[in-house]
Amino acid sequence: MTPPKPTYAPSVRARRLARWLRDFRRRSGLSQDAVAARLGWSQGKVGHLESGRNKAAPHDVALMLDIYGVVTPEREMVLELAERAEQRGWWTDYIDVLSSPYVALEDEASTIGDWTPQVVPGLLQTPDYARALLTAWNLDSTSDREIERRLQARMARQTIITRTEAPPSLHVILDESVLARQIGGPEVQRDQMHRLVREARRPNVTIQVLPTSAGAHDGLEGGFILLRFAEPTDPDVAYTEGFHGATYLETPHLVSRCNVAFGRLCELALSPQKSASLIRAAAEQ
Incomplete structure (x- = not known):
């Protein structure tokens, strides 16, 4: 059977964003389950965003940064990265x-x-x-x-x-x-x-x-x-x-x-x- 074709190919910027999100969560001391519970998401969604398997919408990134207590200038840098992460290739x-x-x-x-x-x-x-x-x-x-x-x-x-x-x-x-x-x-x-x-x-x-x-x-x-x-x-x-x-x-x-x-x-x-x-x-x- 031919495997299904992917619908998402993460860019280098998207992979970089995923690493930032993972690192911020770890610095905050929160688990993926805890973040998911606070945001009303599934644990899988948090994991996929941190691995780059799913697109990270700027709105979702902002919510995660709020929970992690990330402030400017890091916050502005990450949000800008989220805006540019999926520029059309x-x-x-x-x-x-x-x-x-x-x-x-x-x-x-x-x-x-x-x-x-x-x-x-x-x-x-x-x-x-x-x-x-x-x-x-x-x-x-x-x-x-x-x-x-x-x-x-x-x-x-x-x-x-x-x-x-x-x-x-x-x-x-x-x-x-x-x-x-x-x-x-x-x-x-x-x-x-x-x-x-x-x-x-x-x-x-x-x-x-x-x-x-x-x-x-x-x-x-x-x-x-x-x-x-x-x-x-x-x-x-x-x-x-x-x-x-x-x-x-x-x-x-x-x-x-x-x-x-x-x-x-x-x-x-x-x-x-x-x-x-x-x-x-x-x-x-």
Whole structure:
């Protein structure tokens, strides 16, 4: 059975607001049950607001701040954050086909580290390459129309790299096998390799290739993405996905392991210059 599509993808600001609400409650010494009783809510509502699973209406936030005794300037800061937490993002036009809140986090990341051992990452895929992948991954008999809709969403997602206001720094490490794996046939693969060479010229994009001669390494457990944010209070997030669904790693220990692994992969990979030469050679073949 196909899982229901989500109707809410929390932004980084919404996640930050949820942490503030949780911290204020703990500082007040109140339990979630006590807060729920005072406001006439269910304990579940308080928990969902503190975890970011539900949207936090500014009116509800104000009521919670009253109970916690939060005063200005913290009160004004949090209320302003509640007003801005759900500013419309590009992904809201594609909520019918996007299956994860990941895009809302990616949109606000200042740095994206992507280890991709199997295919070119979505932010750098050509339309034909992406369409071939979406068709191959279609295990639920999705209609051609919906596949095209998902393709449109993926192409819209790529605009974060080229936007004029605070585009993220993207650092991609490709396994060498990705250069030889023909997705969509020789012409599609060749165009995709040329696309990688062009994208690598952008000042905010770094592409490295990890040669097969590197042998055993930290990335053999699978691909992952590291998201870092400009606001110091927003913790790094590591993300993986597969048949098991999407997994978000946010505990400091696990995120630290991913950071260490990514650093080691960078050291093992070819330099960006040598990587570009190898990708051009793959395109010519």
